[in-house]
Amino acid sequence: MHVCINITKEIFFLSVILICDLSFIKRMCSSIPRSSCALGVRTLFIAALLSVFQLSKQDCVWFGVCNTDAFNHNQYCSYNGTAKAMPNDGLNLLKERCSFLLDESQTEFCCDINQVKILNENVKLAAAILDRCPSCMSNLVRHICEFTCSANQSQFAHVAATQKNTEGVPYVSSLDLHITTEYMNKTYKSCSQVSVPQTGQLALDLMCGAYPASRCSPSKWFNYMGDVNNIYVPFQITYIQHPTNASINGTVPLNPHTFPCNKAINSLLPACSCSDCELSCPKAPPRTEFPEQFKIAGFDAYVVIMSSVYFVGVFIFLMGSFVFTQDSIIDENLTIDVNEVSNRTNFRKNTSFFENLGDKTEHFLEKVFTKWGTFFASYPWITLFAGAFLVSILGYGITFIQITTDPVQLWASPNSKSRIERDFFDTKFEPFFRIEQIIIKAVNLPNIIHKTSNGPITFGPVFHKDFLTVVFNLQEEIKNINANGTFLNDICYAPLSDEKSDINTSDCIIQSIWGYFQDDLSRLEETEEDNGFNILRVHLAK
Numbered sequence: 085m086h087v088c089i090n091i092t093k094e095i096f097f098l099s100v101i102l103i104c105d106l107s108f109i110k111r112m113c114s115s116i117p118r119s120s121c122a123l124g125v126r127t128l129f130i131a132a133l134l135s136v137f138q139l140s141k142q143d144c145v146w147f148g149v150c151n152t153d154a155f156n157h158n159q160y161c162s163y164n165g166t167a168k169a170m171p172n173d174g175l176n177l178l179k180e181r182c183s184f185l186l187d188e189s190q191t192e193f194c195c196d197i198n199q200v201k202i203l204n205e206n207v208k209l210a211a212a213i214l215d216r217c218p219s220c221m222s223n224l225v226r227h228i229c230e231f232t233c234s235a236n237q238s239q240f241a242h243v244a245a246t247q248k249n250t251e252g253v254p255y256v257s258s259l260d261l262h263i264t265t266e267y268m269n270k271t272y273k274s275c276s277q278v279s280v281p282q283t284g285q286l287a288l289d290l291m292c293g294a295y296p297a298s299r300c301s302p303s304k305w306f307n308y309m310g311d312v313n314n315i316y317v318p319f320q321i322t323y324i325q326h327p328t329n330a331s332i333n334g335t336v337p338l339n340p341h342t343f344p345c346n347k348a349i350n351s352l353l354p355a356c357s358c359s360d361c362e363l364s365c366p367k368a369p370p371r372t373e374f375p376e377q378f379k380i381a382g383f384d385a386y387v388v389i390m391s392s393v394y395f396v397g398v399f400i401f402l403m404g405s406f407v408f409t410q411d412s413i414i415d416e417n418l419t420i421d422v423n424e425v426s427n428r429t430n431f432r433k434n435t436s437f438f439e440n441l442g443d444k445t446e447h448f449l450e451k452v453f454t455k456w457g458t459f460f461a462s463y464p465w466i467t468l469f470a471g472a473f474l475v476s477i478l479g480y481g482i483t484f485i486q487i488t489t490d491p492v493q494l495w496a497s498p499n500s501k502s503r504i505e506r507d508f509f510d511t512k513f514e515p516f517f518r519i520e521q522i523i524i525k526a527v528n529l530p531n532i533i534h535k536t537s538n539g540p541i542t543f544g545p546v547f548h549k550d551f552l553t554v555v556f557n558l559q560e561e562i563k564n565i566n567a568n569g570t571f572l573n574d575i576c577y578a579p580l581s582d583e584k585s586d587i588n589t590s591d592c593i594i595q596s597i598w599g600y601f602q603d604d605l606s607r608l609e610e611t612e613e614d615n616g617f618n619i620l621r622v623h624l625a626k
């Protein structure tokens with residue numbers, strides 16, 4: 085509709101100009117030669133077309149400041165013409181926050197010097213919080229500069245509503261801003277961890293309206309920054325997200341260039357620090373990869389080698405037992421003489437290699453030990469005394485024996501991580517306390533799906549309300565445990581208790597998920613509203 089009206093306007097202008105020109109030409113042509121007359125007509129026609137084109141160009145949606153409301157917010161005059169030249173003072177002011185707009189030596193803009201001043205003033209609000217992370221700040225300011233001053237503003241900004249000032253001049257009271265989701269996400273990502281040391285919060289805790297940073301999202305953040313009900317925002321800015329930067333019905337969504345927070349935007353400014361940008365934090369060294377497992381034909385090499393050794397051994401044994409036999413019986417039909425029973429070889433048909441080997445070894449040992457025994461038996465006294473002397477000499481070492489009964493010394497290597505940490509603990513927290521841990525697992529319970537304004541989030545089954553209640557009861561039972569008259573408060577670590585007075589169980593250090601609820605069952609029931617969603621209230625700060 086809007087376009088149609090403009091086109092009819094153009095045709096109207098064209099016809100008026102042509103009619104005027106034609107009457108003028110008729111008069112002129114009667115007095116000059118025909119060829120120069122034709123040239124004149126053509127030139128006039130082109131000039132007319134150009135002027136029409138110029139008139140129809142509507143690059144801007146606003147220009148200049150037309151209203152200042154009760155909150156000292158400035159609103160801009162509705163204007164749909166071309167960009168206007170910016171005086172040098174204005175260009176210098178633009179350099180402050182929007183220097184990228186001047187990159188292509190552009191001098192015409194859809195804003196005047198007053199708007200640039202207002203822009204610089206307003207941007208200071210965000211700068212107070214975000215300036216410590218230059219990439220985030222620059223990302224955010226890019227779209228603000230673009231929609232306030234860009235020379236082709238009308239491609240992505242459409243006036244949604246206007247109002248009239250006291251003099252009846254219309255000013256923009258609501259603007260639709262077409263912007264890519266990519267820009268919003270990347271800008272949000274680069275700012276999401278920026279901290280505000282003065283308050284100990286994150287920037288988004290302050291800049292996301294009703295939402296804390298943990299529940300903020302790109303859409304919520306931008307919506308808040310454009311919400312006219314926000315005291316800092318002068319007029320409604322409705323961010324309309326586009327999944328791509330493709331133009332739709334002549335609307336080309338704004339897609340300014342962004343920098344990740346760990347990249348410096350120029351050589352003068354640093355990248356954001358680790359405390360404001362996770363990407364800037366030093367990376368943990370890559371995990372040392374274990375060397376490739378040694379394999380033979382796709383099987384573990386040790387298995388292959390040990391199996392081969394086993395089979396070769398078995399093979400040798402079987403060969404020695406059955407194949408390499410010695411013929412020791414001469415005659416098959418031998419009749420054994422009773423007197424020859426002691427001659428073993430006569431009973432054997434075949435003797436194996438191993439049997440022969442065993443036989444020889446046995447004979448050898450028999451000979452050696454017979455000699456040994458005969459020798460010592462011949463000198464009994466010397467043997468007895470020498471033996472006793474040797475035993476007493478060697479037994480002297482028993483005086484150096486140390487028996488370790490401490491399980492820590494017995495089972496933990498002095499260089500092990502647990503041992504080093506325990507030694508550290510012992511030196512810092514005397515006397516030594518043992519930390520007892522109970523690891524509780526939820527069995528057969530479903531996951532918890534928590535519906536939030538950012539979409540559903542799945543939590544593990546340990547967050548089941550009933551489960552948490554059972555854990556609480558168990559914790560209470562442990563607190564009241566009675567071991568033959570000794571209670572937890574008799575043995576627990578209670579650094580905050582007054583040493584002179586008796587230690588109460590409530591002074592004992594117990595760390596569990598119930599700490600979030602100050603060990604108070606009724607607090608688990610408390611909920612909070614998050615944009616229509618019910619959420620659990622966590623009493624961290626109380």
Ligand SMILES: CC(C)CCC[C@@H](C)[C@H]1CC[C@H]2[C@@H]3CC=C4C[C@@H](O)CC[C@]4(C)[C@H]3CC[C@]12C
Nearest residue numbers: 203206207209210228232290291309316317318
């Ligand atoms: C918690 C407080 C301090 C932070 C406030 C953050 C938001 C609301 C502030 C920070 C920067 C501000 C913007 C800075 C510059 C401009 C350009 C101007 O042409 C229209 C207003 C507009 C678009 C401001 C709107 C409000 C704004 C988005």
